[in-house]
Amino acid sequence: ETGVTQSPTHLIKTRGQQVTLRCSSQSGHNTVSWYQQALGQGPQFIFQYYREEENGRGNFPPRFSGLQFPNYSSELNVNALELDDSALYLCASSLGLARTDTQYFGPGTRLTVL
């Protein structure tokens, strides 16, 4: 069974640019959540996708957007990058939407904005 994978591992961008991060969910999982983890902090919920639709969103501006594809893989897009967007971006997949459905995390993408 393949776990959650993310690409790329590291990324360096400059302020104002746009970035796309990718996530492949664990086999059989139809729900993907994205989190931002700033240095020294706990992860913060960005949004969640269920069967290709955004299901919930945390306190992040609209320049953070996402997609989920029919195979349940997902993308996180961030426009107009700011210095504070530098963080580890984590993707997590789960079987469904129930609170009892455990979220399994990928290794993350480290984004640096200069």
Place this chain on the structure above:
Amino acid sequence: AQSVTQPDIHITVSEGASLELRCNYSYGATPYLFWYVQSPGQGLQLLLKYFSGDTLVQGIKGFEAEFKRSQSSFNLRKPSVHWSDAAEYFCAVAQYSGGGADGLTFGKGTHLIIQP
């Protein structure tokens, strides 16, 4: 809004000694609680979870946690730590909206240092 507090930013424990990491939550309904561990450069690995039933839950790697509703706490324990337990530990509560689960709210984490 729900929140999770981990009062200890750093904890240092000698190898072989017992460990307790504290977690307090604020949540109106029955909380669904989790402990995750993050090693340097790694994603998060689930140690254990509590949904209902027995308030003492067992997890992987010899960890356990006890849910105490009266104290709004979900502390993580291990009777004897190993050097490989050095990592960042996060307590989390599952958010819930009318449409279903809505992400996890994490504490800021506790950095565990193991002394030889």
